[in-house]
Amino acid sequence: MTYRLPSLNTLRAFEAAGRHLSFKTAASELGVTAGAVSQQVRKLEDSLGVALFRRLPHGLLLTDKGETYLPAITAVFDDLTEATEAIAPKINSKKFRVGVCASVKRMLPVTWPNHVDTLRNHVRDWVETNDTEMIRKDEIDCLVRSRGGPYGELTLIIIPAPPAGQDLHFVCKPGLADCRQSKAILQDLMQHVARAS
């Protein structure tokens, strides 16, 4: 049977906007502009002939139909993620690509991230960079740098250094700060900050 379905892209925009009740925040999470999210959601609504959001001056409210649709779509994405991970568990987004600025790079062992298993299980590879745009573009999952900002909608976690040392900035997209990849990386970095001072 041929399926007639909304595009996943429109559904992705809807789901993120529905969770955040904000096109702006959803855009930040998805790494696109708010205008793109707005357009995709509008396209979804037009194709369904149903309003999914009520637009307010400073955010969104879900309509009744939106309230019905959101958990179902979230479940669909969860199932899709599970099914995909079942066949490609090592590939799909489970290991972070880490951006590391030059001064942080000098602090790390040359074997990083392969010097301990826990880190190896959460870091896929790293690249030397100081460019936060790479986060927005999904080219890296987080960036570790010694200074900088402002980070806009990106999340900043400060890794405090001892008094004579230099705090580090761990920067990632909203929502990724608490995941186990970030935690493993942060834990490891804290040890290196302590040693570098």
Add this chain to the structure above:
Amino acid sequence: MTYRLPSLNTLRAFEAAGRHLSFKTAASELGVTAGAVSQQVRKLEDSLGVALFRRLPHGLLLTDKGETYLPAITAVFDDLTEATEAIAPKINSKKFRVGVCASVKRMLPVTWPNHVDTLRNHVRDWVETNDTEMIRKDEIDCLVRSRGGPYGELTLIIIPAPPAGQDLHFVCKPGLADCRQSKAILQDLMQHVARAS
């Protein structure tokens, strides 16, 4: 949490090819060329780093991972369809768009398809045409004509006329012949064929 997922378009190509074990037949069902299906499936495999099919000279076999993934993806599409229909039941593909050639049009009442409820519930609208390409392009769901062919991968149902009359051809995509929309249309057409003779 940001989802990192294959594009629905690649999944759609995979799912259809997996059901048919043929890019060619899947392409026909999806209304694109076999080259497009091949590319999309290849793109999916590359993004996952997993082979989903073994290519044979005259068709496909699913790999073990392909065998695992297919039913899960089919279920995802089913769930997505259900969720979508729950909020937009009257819009989404439930009523057929019917193509009708000129001679068949003359056979039908001017009120067609609105002269009976059953038909009105299954036919969204109709357009005068004799072009089977419109089926492939999803511009119409079926075509009713008095002669023609060959139909390639499209399904042909012949509506037999009494001896002095002209058989009709009901043409649609594979898989749509047995659905209730087609049945309702066929039943109605049989009555008109009988009356026209």
Add this chain to the structure above:
DNA sequence: TTTGCAGACTTAGTATTTCTATCCCTCCGC
């Protein structure tokens, strides 16, 4: 053995979709 056919693969170009940047609007707080 040779030939023809079916169907998957590849490629370059075309068509379509998605995204961006920019401006506009409304609302709210100061």
Add this chain to the structure above:
DNA sequence: GCGGAGGGATAGAAATACTAAGTCTGCAAA
């Protein structure tokens, strides 16, 4: 009244999807 937040609209740029055409392989028929 002004500034800021955030959604809306638009035109153009960028990315993706599709097509047409040619290539390759394997199989069946002559």
